[in-house]
Every structure is written in C-alpha cells, then in structure tokens.
Amino acid sequence: MTELRIEGLSKAYGPDAPNVLDGLDLTVPGGALAAVLGPSGCGKTTLLRIIAGFLRADAGSVTVGGRVLTGPGVHLPPERRRIGIVPQEGALFPHLSVERNVAFGLTGLDRTARRRRTETMLDLVGLAGYGERMPHELSGGQQQRISLARALAPQPALVLLDEPFNALDSALRAGVRADVRSALRLSGATAVLVTHDQQEALSTADLVAVVRDGCVVQCDTPQQVYQRPADPWVAGFVGDAVLLPATADNGKAVTALGTIPLMRGEGPATGTVLLRPEQLQLTDAVSAAAGGTVTDVRYFGHDAMVTVAVDGLDEPVDVRAVGPLAVQPGQRTGIRVRGEALLHA
Known part of the structure; x- marks a missing residue:
C-alpha cells in the first residue's frame, strides 16, 4: 500500500x-x-x-x-x-x-x-x-x-x-x-x-x-x-444544516428552539449552533418549547423536508420527517430537538 x-x-x-x-x-x-x-x-x-x-x-x-x-x-x-x-x-x-x-x-x-x-x-x-x-x-x-x-x-x-x-x-x-x-x-x-x-x-x-x-x-x-464540521460553512456545504444564534450556559446552548446540550460541553459565550434537520422533531404545538408555522413540505418517499417559520427566528428551519406526515403548509406545529449541538464562534 x-x-x-x-x-x-x-x-x-x-x-x-x-x-x-x-x-x-x-x-x-x-x-x-x-x-x-x-x-x-x-x-x-x-x-x-x-x-x-x-x-x-x-x-x-x-x-x-x-x-x-x-x-x-x-x-x-x-x-x-x-x-x-x-x-x-x-x-x-x-x-x-x-x-x-x-x-x-x-x-x-x-x-x-x-x-x-x-x-x-x-x-x-x-x-x-x-x-x-x-x-x-x-x-x-x-x-x-x-x-x-x-x-x-x-x-x-x-x-x-x-x-x-x-x-x-x-x-x-x-x-x-x-x-x-x-x-x-x-x-x-x-x-x-x-x-x-x-x-x-x-x-x-x-x-x-x-x-x-x-x-x-x-x-x-x-x-x-x-x-462535527470545522465551521458553519463546512456544515452547510456537506449537508442540510440548521444554524441558530445561541448563547452558552453551563455546557448548554440557549436558542429559539430551547436549551440544547453541547457536544464539547464548553464553547464560546455566544455563537452559532449547528443542528441537522433529522435532529428536529415535529410535535404538538401546545406542549412544545418552540413552535412555528409550516411554510413548505417537500416529500421524497423515504422522508420529507418540512420548512417551519419558527417564532422568534428571522430564518425558517428545515425538519426532516420520517413516516406519515400530519402537517400541511399553513398549520401550526411544535418542534423538539434531539441529541447534542455544536457551537461555533
């Protein structure tokens, strides 16, 4: 070799x-x-x-x-x-x-x-x-x-x-x-x-x-x-990325989608949080920590990409949903985050 x-x-x-x-x-x-x-x-x-x-x-x-x-x-x-x-x-x-x-x-x-x-x-x-x-x-x-x-x-x-x-x-x-x-x-x-x-x-x-x-x-x-992309540009280039402004607090990131554990525990005091669309889950709008209005649904068979205008965010986020879809454009939905996030300065 x-x-x-x-x-x-x-x-x-x-x-x-x-x-x-x-x-x-x-x-x-x-x-x-x-x-x-x-x-x-x-x-x-x-x-x-x-x-x-x-x-x-x-x-x-x-x-x-x-x-x-x-x-x-x-x-x-x-x-x-x-x-x-x-x-x-x-x-x-x-x-x-x-x-x-x-x-x-x-x-x-x-x-x-x-x-x-x-x-x-x-x-x-x-x-x-x-x-x-x-x-x-x-x-x-x-x-x-x-x-x-x-x-x-x-x-x-x-x-x-x-x-x-x-x-x-x-x-x-x-x-x-x-x-x-x-x-x-x-x-x-x-x-x-x-x-x-x-x-x-x-x-x-x-x-x-x-x-x-x-x-x-x-x-x-x-x-x-x-x-674990090196920076937000790499994150967006190698796949679909959800980028959120955030502040760090005791190993967690405080964002418009709620408080999310950080992969590395520590990070800059403020920055951009990286999540992947498959980490987001559509939930009941009443009980969720974050919510918004569905603006678009793209169906691919094995999954679907649901775009949601989240309350408190300037840019919409994409949610990768698997299984039967229970939402349509114009409906309200809640969003829950699964797993850990990366925080970049």
Missing part, C-alpha cells in the same frame, strides 16, 4: 492571477479512498492535474509511497508516475475491444500474462466474459467499470477518479459507485475521488477532504465531517 502526501501545494495561472491552490496539505493513507469535495472553482481539478503530472505546481510537493513526484526541482512526467486515471464518461478507445482497452497499459508482459491480468481485472469489476465486446455495446455504468479496470491493470501506486459518475443517471449512479468502491478495496489501491457531490463523497470515501479557496479546511471520516 502507498501513502499519498501533499504538502504546501500552490498554483496560480499567471504571475498576477490569484492562487487556485494556496498551500494545500493532504495525506491519504495507503489503501484508503479519499474524496476531495468542494464547490466549483475551489481547485479540485487543478489538484488532480498536478498529482497526475499534467500541470506543474508553483510550490509544494507530492509524494506517493515515499517517492517524490513533484517538489523543488522535481517534476516526473505522467508516464513515470505509476498513476491510474478514471476520467469522466469512461473515455474508452472506441475502436478497441474491452479486452484490448483493459490491456492497453500492460507493457512488458507476454500475451499469456496480459490475458491473465486482463481477465483478473474484468472479474474484479464484475464484468468477466465481456472481453470481446466493443465499448458501444456497453451501458454507461459498464463503461465506467471497464475504465477502472484499465486504470488498475498496470498495478498503479495511486488511482485518480475525476468525477467519474457525472454522466450516469441517478438510478445507476449509486450501484456503480458501490461497485467501484468494492473493486478499489479488493485491489488494495490508494485512490483519490474528485467530486462536487456531497452524497457521493460521504457514501463512498474513507476520508473526505473539504476544499475551500484552494485549501483543505477539514479532512476526516465522512461521519466526523458531517457530525
């Missing part, structure tokens, strides 16, 4: 242009899948291209398995980096069969070894027996899995996935993500997935690195990033 270590990476597109990457640091343990998540323009694609060797960094270093790929006076060309790339939409060679696509990067092997390795890779991605087919005979999801097989076939030190599920419809995307994740784990490869899809990052990766303005503002497990 090979660790990816990025230190102080900076890049600007011109002498007077602002930095796209600004001293970015990131470490991905060997064998882990890390998702680099951020809004458009934050530097995700630039980071991927520097790791792959397609761009030169202005400063900083990229090391894979202790081998320096980019650093002061060092810039290995892409073909010497032992990095596999899974681009958007597969990008298979249309004139080559599936077998020949997968075997494309297998140089230095005899025909028998190439065929054996190709068959192993097709089996790994769940497409054994598809070797004679042409790319146009495959579905979009199958093409992405073949692209992964092609990237893994030369046994690279690192695999880069550049928003590889964007072109797939929503019904297919989750299944292909699960297949790709399983194949990467079975291969033991270290991988970096670049995405702007929060659900994709949280459900697929071992680590999530949230990038803002060219820097990693938080890198942790999906659960930690979601439950």
Whole structure:
C-alpha cells in the first residue's frame, strides 16, 4: 500500500492571477479512498492535474509511497508516475475491444500474462466474459467499470477518479459507485475521488477532504465531517444544516428552539449552533418549547423536508420527517430537538 502526501501545494495561472491552490496539505493513507469535495472553482481539478503530472505546481510537493513526484526541482512526467486515471464518461478507445482497452497499459508482459491480468481485472469489476465486446455495446455504468479496470491493470501506486459518475443517471449512479468502491478495496489501491457531490463523497470515501479557496479546511471520516464540521460553512456545504444564534450556559446552548446540550460541553459565550434537520422533531404545538408555522413540505418517499417559520427566528428551519406526515403548509406545529449541538464562534 502507498501513502499519498501533499504538502504546501500552490498554483496560480499567471504571475498576477490569484492562487487556485494556496498551500494545500493532504495525506491519504495507503489503501484508503479519499474524496476531495468542494464547490466549483475551489481547485479540485487543478489538484488532480498536478498529482497526475499534467500541470506543474508553483510550490509544494507530492509524494506517493515515499517517492517524490513533484517538489523543488522535481517534476516526473505522467508516464513515470505509476498513476491510474478514471476520467469522466469512461473515455474508452472506441475502436478497441474491452479486452484490448483493459490491456492497453500492460507493457512488458507476454500475451499469456496480459490475458491473465486482463481477465483478473474484468472479474474484479464484475464484468468477466465481456472481453470481446466493443465499448458501444456497453451501458454507461459498464463503461465506467471497464475504465477502472484499465486504470488498475498496470498495478498503479495511486488511482485518480475525476468525477467519474457525472454522466450516469441517478438510478445507476449509486450501484456503480458501490461497485467501484468494492473493486478499489479488493485491489488494495490508494485512490483519490474528485467530486462536487456531497452524497457521493460521504457514501463512498474513507476520508473526505473539504476544499475551500484552494485549501483543505477539514479532512476526516465522512461521519466526523458531517457530525462535527470545522465551521458553519463546512456544515452547510456537506449537508442540510440548521444554524441558530445561541448563547452558552453551563455546557448548554440557549436558542429559539430551547436549551440544547453541547457536544464539547464548553464553547464560546455566544455563537452559532449547528443542528441537522433529522435532529428536529415535529410535535404538538401546545406542549412544545418552540413552535412555528409550516411554510413548505417537500416529500421524497423515504422522508420529507418540512420548512417551519419558527417564532422568534428571522430564518425558517428545515425538519426532516420520517413516516406519515400530519402537517400541511399553513398549520401550526411544535418542534423538539434531539441529541447534542455544536457551537461555533
């Protein structure tokens, strides 16, 4: 297994242009899948291209398995980096069969070894027996899995996935993500997935690195990033967030929704409390500590998002409700908070 270590990476597109990457640091343990998540323009694609060797960094270093790929006076060309790339939409060679696509990067092997390795890779991605087919005979999801097989076939030190599920419809995307994740784990490869899809990052990766303005503002497990975001911006970016003004009092936050225990016990005297919509529960309007008027209901089948204009708050809050809905827009409702909250200054 090979660790990816990025230190102080900076890049600007011109002498007077602002930095796209600004001293970015990131470490991905060997064998882990890390998702680099951020809004458009934050530097995700630039980071991927520097790791792959397609761009030169202005400063900083990229090391894979202790081998320096980019650093002061060092810039290995892409073909010497032992990095596999899974681009958007597969990008298979249309004139080559599936077998020949997968075997494309297998140089230095005899025909028998190439065929054996190709068959192993097709089996790994769940497409054994598809070797004679042409790319146009495959579905979009199958093409992405073949692209992964092609990237893994030369046994690279690192695999880069550049928003590889964007072109797939929503019904297919989750299944292909699960297949790709399983194949990467079975291969033991270290991988970096670049995405702007929060659900994709949280459900697929071992680590999530949230990038803002060219820097990693938080890198942790999906659960930690979601439950303990570094600041209110991260909280709102990685999922639906309920942000409330609050004051701290003896390890609790006093808010318009009542008094809520704090995760860390202590915090700033005043600040912004973070809750998730699933922590809020609709209750009887008379007995609840807080209440308001329902302004909108969005039904998704497995749950619904209910927007409530809360008494004493300038902004409405969203409540994720599970089960039969007993409220409609215009009705009064109570709100109860479950669990603990984070308080940010």
